[in-house]
Amino acid sequence: YKSQFAGTKIALGHALVEIPLMLLIYFGFARFFQEELVQIALYLVGGAILVWLGIGMFRARGRVIDRGRDLPYNSVVAGVVTSALNPFFILWWAAIGSMLIMKSLSFGLIGFVLLITVHLLCDFGWLSFVSVLVYRTQSFWKGKFQEGLFIACSWLLIGFGGWFLTSGIKLVV
Numbered sequence: 599y600k601s602q603f604a605g606t607k608i609a610l611g612h613a614l615v616e617i618p619l620m621l622l623i624y625f626g627f628a629r630f631f632q633e634e635l636v637q638i639a640l641y642l643v644g645g646a647i648l649v650w651l652g653i654g655m656f657r658a659r660g661r662v663i664d665r666g667r668d669l670p671y672n673s674v675v676a677g678v679v680t681s682a683l684n685p686f687f688i689l690w691w692a693a694i695g696s697m698l699i700m701k702s703l704s705f706g707l708i709g710f711v712l713l714i715t716v717h718l719l720c721d722f723g724w725l726s727f728v729s730v731l732v733y734r735t736q737s738f739w740k741g742k743f744q745e746g747l748f749i750a751c752s753w754l755l756i757g758f759g760g761w762f763l764t765s766g767i768k769l770v771v
Contacts, residue, residue, distance in 0.1 A: 605729025609722040611677020616721075617687070620714060623696045624703075631692030634769065644685025648759030651683070656752035659745055685762050713714025737756045 601607075621655075630636060671679070681687055702709035732739060741749070 601673070602730045602733035603726075604733075606674035606722060607729070608677035608729070609718075609746035610679075612672040612677075612681045612721055612725075613718055614674075614678055615687075616691075616718075617714065620695070620699065623691060623699050624710060631696075637692075638766050638769045639764045640685045640688050641769065643757045644683065644688070645762030645764075645766060647683045648676040648685070648755050648762060650759075651679075652752045652755030652757075652759060655748060655755060659748035659752070662669050686758075693728065696722040738766060 611640060631640075638755040699710065705712070
């Protein structure tokens with residue numbers, strides 16, 4: 599709530615992960631991400647990390663809410679971490695994103711550059727809009743509501759982590 603530009607910084611962190619991933623797919627690494635062993639690893643490691651992040655968020659809620667402190671990392675780092683450690687993000691780009699990239703290539707390199715540009719503009723636009731909205735309505739996001747939101751989001755992370763762990767285990771079994 600301290601900066602209306604937090605969303606822009608999160609989008610920057612997200613882009614620092616997303617652009618190299620798009621380039622890897624462009625240069626032919628999409629098949630690597632579609633390998634069953636890689637997907638199992640993404641599910642299991644990513645699921646464990648999501649559970650760990652959810653538990654950390656649940657534990658940190660008191661420090662953040664009671665003392666009005668931020669989490670121990672900045673918004674750019676939050677964008678990097680939440681993107682790089684999100685197994686769904688990697689799997690989405692390996693499956694759907696790789697198809698978008700292949701379709702963009704029918705327009706040559708300019709099509710790929712336009713895909714990156716438009717996609718990043720959407721990310722920056724949406725996350726900037728949300729952070730400005732939250733910043734301008736910050737009085738609404740205090741106290742019990744904020745604590746409830748922290749609890750709900752932490753359990754959501756734990757739930758997604760459990761879902762990814764279960765999906766990875768099903769692939770193994």
